[in-house]
Amino acid sequence: MKKQTWLLIGIIIFALATRFFNLASPPEYYFDEVYHAVTAKAYAVNNPAGYEWWHDAPEPGTAYEWLHPPVAKLFMALGWKFLGENAMAWRIPGTLFGVGAILLTYWIAKLLTKNEKVGIIAALLASLDGLLLAQSRIGMNDIYVSFFILLTVGLYILSRQSEHHSDRWLWLTGISAGLAMSTKWSGVFVIGMVGIWELLLWFKMGRAWFKRLPKLVIIFGVLPLALYVASYAQFWLQGHTWSQFGELHNQIWWYQTHLEATHAYQSKAWEWPLSIRPVWYWVHYYDNGTVANIYNLGNPILFWMGLAIMVSMLVDQLLDWRNGKEHVFNHKTILLVAYCLIWMPWLLSPRIMFSYHYAPAVPFLCIALAMQIVYWLTGSKWYRILGYATLILIALTFIVLSPMWLGIPLPADWWQYLFWLPTWK
Numbered sequence: 530m531k532k533q534t535w536l537l538i539g540i541i542i543f544a545l546a547t548r549f550f551n552l553a554s555p556p557e558y559y560f561d562e563v564y565h566a567v568t569a570k571a572y573a574v575n576n577p578a579g580y581e582w583w584h585d586a587p588e589p590g591t592a593y594e595w596l597h598p599p600v601a602k603l604f605m606a607l608g609w610k611f612l613g614e615n616a617m618a619w620r621i622p623g624t625l626f627g628v629g630a631i632l633l634t635y636w637i638a639k640l641l642t643k644n645e646k647v648g649i650i651a652a653l654l655a656s657l658d659g660l661l662l663a664q665s666r667i668g669m670n671d672i673y674v675s676f677f678i679l680l681t682v683g684l685y686i687l688s689r690q691s692e693h694h695s696d697r698w699l700w701l702t703g704i705s706a707g708l709a710m711s712t713k714w715s716g717v718f719v720i721g722m723v724g725i726w727e728l729l730l731w732f733k734m735g736r737a738w739f740k741r742l743p744k745l746v747i748i749f750g751v752l753p754l755a756l757y758v759a760s761y762a763q764f765w766l767q768g769h770t771w772s773q774f775g776e777l778h779n780q781i782w783w784y785q786t787h788l789e790a791t792h793a794y795q796s797k798a799w800e801w802p803l804s805i806r807p808v809w810y811w812v813h814y815y816d817n818g819t820v821a822n823i824y825n826l827g828n829p830i831l832f833w834m835g836l837a838i839m840v841s842m843l844v845d846q847l848l849d850w851r852n853g854k855e856h857v858f859n860h861k862t863i864l865l866v867a868y869c870l871i872w873m874p875w876l877l878s879p880r881i882m883f884s885y886h887y888a889p890a891v892p893f894l895c896i897a898l899a900m901q902i903v904y905w906l907t908g909s910k911w912y913r914i915l916g917y918a919t920l921i922l923i924a925l926t927f928i929v930l931s932p933m934w935l936g937i938p939l940p941a942d943w944w945q946y947l948f949w950l951p952t953w954k
Contacts, residue, residue: 533645537635537652544631544656547935548624548665553616554936559667559811559823564594566619566668569605577767582780596781600712600760601670619668626676627665631655633679634892638899640686641860646906650920651899655892657927659934660807660827664888666934667810674716675889677709681719682867685726696744703748707756714785715874715886720749722870729862788880798875801887802836802894804829805952808883811936819938825885826933826953830926834919835894838901839868860900868893 558566567587571579578584579593579602586592594602604622612618634655639648655661664672684705688698706723709716727745731738761774796806807826814820846861871890875882898919905916932939933947948954 533649536649540635540649540652540656541628541632544628545624547656547662547931548627550935551937552620552624552666554821555811555813556616558591560669560808561594562619562668563591565602565670566605567591568594569602569619569668570609570614572599572602572606572763573609575763575767577764577769580761580764580767580769580777582777595777596784597670597713598711598757598760599763600708601673603760603763604673605668620666623668623672624665627661627672630661630665630672630676630679630892633676633683634895637679637683637686637892638896640683640690641863641896642900644903646903647896647899650902651892651896653920654831654895654899654923657923658828658831658891658895659927659930660825660884660888661891662934663810663823663825664885669885670713671885671888674709674713675892677705677712677716678719678871678889679892681705681709682722682863685723686863689726689730699744699748700752703752704756706749707753708760710753711757711760715871715889718870718874718889720753721874722866723749725866725870726863785880790881792881792883794883795881796884798872798878798882798886801827801872801875801884802832804832805950806884807953808885813936813938815938818941820941820944821936821938822933822944823936824933824953826930827884827887827891828923828926828930829949830919830923831898832891832894834923835898838897839865839894842897864893864897868897 568579570576571587571593578587580595580599581593582595584593601623604626605619608618608620608622612621631652635648635652638651639645642648661672661675664675681702684698684702688696688702691698702723706716706719709719727738727741730741758774764774794806794808800806804827807824809822809824811823812820842861843865846865849861868890871893872887875886902916902919905912905919908916930947931937
């Protein structure tokens with residue numbers, strides 16, 4: 530096998546190891562597992578209460594989670610069916626989707642740049658990010674929607690790059706978009722991405738583009754909505770009605786638009802790329818004086834440098850468009866549109882938000898930074914030093930902060946050295 534293949538295998542083994550390390554701890558539900566994992570258990574035993582909004586808590590400190598579509602919880606329910614009632618059951622599916630997200634990051638980077646090195650480094654960076662790691666180790670739906678958003682983007686790029694814009698890949702793109710929407714409502718952002726990319730294609734093709742319009746309406750309108758309804762198959766088989774389906778969504782919409790609750794670890798969307806306010810998921814104090822914590826903090830060096838590269842890429846692209854140097858649809862356009870459409874809508878959200886909403890944007894940040902690192906590594910001596918120094922610094926940051934993501938016990942007074950910013954506490 531080629532050297533690059535071995536490197537990719539090594540990255541995947543590393544990702545699996547970090548995601549499975551100490552995965553059964555804590556053995557009880559933590560943070561939003563009290564909603565998602567509990568509801569997955571209801572799905573696993575075909576308990577209709579998992580879809581119904583009027584029930585009391587099934588266990589103290591828990592509640593049925595009907596606010597999001599069911600796909601992520603259905604995968605967790607498979608874990609319950611095969612592995613029984615334990616923490617590994619509802620977390621393992623997410624760890625596998627998390628590793629899948631790293632593979633998709635590699636694939637998209639390679640599709641965009643036709644450069645194996647960019648793909649390898651993008652996958653490496655994704656494997657060294659703490660937000661993706663933390664979300665891969667908890668029974669929540671964010672890593673699942675991240676996976677399906679990445680899959681949708683990759684398939685759409687493939688459809689545009691394939692000869693004669695192959696319909697096969699476009700239909701698969703629509704199916705993946707439907708799965709993203711059926712995992713979390715924010716998965717609809719990927720439809721917005723496709724809309725912008727198709728608008729750019731319209732500028733290129735002119736009136737000939739309108740021949741695509743009926744097909745696009747079916748693939749990215751009708752098909753995702755049909756899959757969304759189909760994702761509630763268990764709901765229908767349990768005997769629920771269309772009237773209840775409508776009322777369920779009325780309840781979801783009312784909750785999402787009227788929620789006035791606050792949380793100690795809520796954050797604003799503009800804070801996410803700056804790693805200002807992570808969420809404190811779990812803590813345990815041991816008799817020997819050590820303390821274990823779990824935070825969903827992103828790798829701050831990766832986040833800060835990636836954001837700087839994204840801003841630089843935006844400026845370059847605007848200058849290129851103004852000067853007519855580049856076609857409107859290229860790898861910069863794809864990355865910028867994907868990144869902005871995942872993150873920026875949250876800037877307008879009226880409800881409280883948390884940093885884990887930023888998780889689907891991180892792989893695109895990794896790809897942009899990987900492109901820049903490869904550029905540095907193929908440049909002059911000082912550029913090469915900068916490229917290697919960036920990779921080493923991100924890797925060292927991962928090592929230093931890994932106890933925050935893996936729940937590793939440390940002496941209590943050591944934790945002060947891991948809180949680089951006071952807002953992390």
